[in-house]
Amino acid sequence: MRNTNNRSIEMTIGCLLTKLRLGVSNKVLKTLFSFSSDRLVAQINDRAYKALLKFFLPQHLGFQHKSRNDIINNHTRPLAKNLLANGEDVPMLILDGTYIYCQKSANNVLQRRLFSLHKNRPLLKPMIICATDGYIISEIGLYLSDWYNNDAAITKHILLNNKEEVQDWLVEKDIMIVDRGFRGCLDLVNSFGYTTFMPLxxxxxxxxxxxxxxxxxRFVTVLRWV
Structure with missing residues (x-):
């Protein structure tokens, strides 16, 4: 992406971030950024989106942007090593599903699959994987929020399909810290040789x-609180 007569790189990123944060129409963005047409706004947002996916995300998100040694040395708390790993240097990953709220869909089938009985509203579920200091290693998803896509089912899908080549990044005895919502996938995770910690x-x-x-x-809870 480069500067043009219509917009600068800063304006392009700012336009996309404003769209994501406020959810305003292209007509409003045209006025805010003094663009000539709604169509130009759509093109600018599309180019900014593709540029972020190609150049920014691979360097800041995903299992391939950080090595195992970097996570161990720079993003694993000494407290976590002492409580769960007997002081050994192993990666510790905290897994938890979170929510992105969305509008009600006009498609009835999609509407039913987006509706969460837990939150009583439509939403999408990404799986967040972070280190014990809160550093976000990866975000995998989005998943629909129906009964099938609970935390355990999403974790099974990630491991069995080797999303983001996670199986190549992990090795045996690596530690995963989860909550009770992951109880349905513990047998699968342990079968790969990984160590899991979950409140009993x-x-x-x-x-x-x-x-x-x-x-x-208490050990598991205090480490999950990041």
């Missing part, structure tokens, strides 16, 4: 956790 469920036969079980739950 209290059995019906017990009234409270033992001291070690309660402490392990």
């Amino acid at each position: 469920f209290l059995p019906k036969s017990k009234k409270q956790f033992s001291t070690s079980e309660a402490n392990n739950n």
Whole structure:
């Protein structure tokens, strides 16, 4: 992307970010940025989007933009190593699904698959994977928010389809920290040789956790709080 007579690079990025943040029409953007037509605004946003995908995202998001050693040395807290890895240098990934709210679709089938019974509104679900210091390593998705695409199902899809070549990045005994919503995929994750940490469920036969079980739950919770 380069400067032209119609717009500069800064104006192009600013126009796209304004569109994403405010959700205003191209007619409003034409007035705000003094462009000549709505069609020109659409072309500018399209070029900015493609430029960001090609040049910006590969350097700042995805498993291939950071090496394992970089994550271990610069983005893994000493507290996490001491609590869950006995001080060893291994990557620790925190997985959690989040939400991007969207408008109600006019397509009835899509409308049903976008509607979340949990949040009671239409939304899309990306899977966020970050380090223990909060550094976002990757965002995989978007996924529909129907009953099929819970956190466990999304994780299975990522691993079985080797999204972003995640299987090539991970090695055995790497640690994944998750919440109870991932309980349905733990067997699959462990079958690949990865170590998982999730807060325990209290059995019906017990009234409270033992001291070690309660402490392990606290370890997982304090590390997930990033």
